Amino acid sequence: MTATLCSFNLMFSMEKRASPEISSAESHQFIENWIQVQDSLKRRLVTEDDFTWKLPKPTSTATVRGRIEEGDDKHVLKYVGGVDVSFSKDDPSVACGTIVVLDLGTLEVVYDDYSVVRLQTPYVPGFLALREAPVLLKLLEKMKNSAHPFYPQLLMVDGNGLLHPRGKCTFTSFGLACHLGVLANIPTIGIGKTLHHVDGLTQSGVRELLEAKGNLTEDFIALTGYSGRTLGVAMRSTESSLKPIFVSIGHRVSLDTAIIIIKMTCNYRVPEPVRQADIRSRQYLQKHQWR
DNA sequence: GCGACAG
């Protein structure tokens, strides 16, 4: 239905990114199916806090490192997961899906797992989830099926979450973080390292806002598009990093809560869970000479 | 018409 909208957008993507052996007509068909998948998943999305645990005590100062209530694991957020996918430089179809779980108190990795696969699905802007979600979902289910004690209470995803552009390109309003969250029924937060241009938002526009606000008020600004809706926030996660990260809602976590949690996990610009998944994913491919 | 588009 909405498939015809933004079709020029899709055509561009297909010509530049899709496998050469796939015709335009076939790609178009794929994308129409993808839109329907996203639309159906979107109906199950929860955009407010919906979890049983509580945030660690906002202990007075700097950190809560190593001081999270003992014996109360199920009621206090402790195990935070991070996922990412890296690719072979030689063969772009070879991908390594990675999941890590960190102890929120120490920010140490307590679990990691990898899965090297061949991806058949091309990367199309706006449809990242269709390419990367399957591998990650498998890693999550592996943990869940074995009732692993470190199964994450919350998942940080390398990629955007909920975006609310009004009008035509409605399909971009459902990023990888949402997609994964709904399918795995787990609270998720989306972290983007670059801005996905949507709803009138641009890099330069955000930069201006960030500079206008200066260091005077908050260390983050709301990302409000032409539609007037807040898609997420751009935030300087560290004093030293001028470049912001882009935080958006995934599933079952409010934006306010997401910001609080993100702040608890930032040793560097990128939150530790995502950063560790990123690093280790790349290392895994190289160690196994799976170039 | 060209360009722009998370990873």
Added chain:
DNA sequence: ATCTTGTCGC
């Protein structure tokens, strides 16, 4: 995502 060198700074 990946290809890439040096370099400035704590």
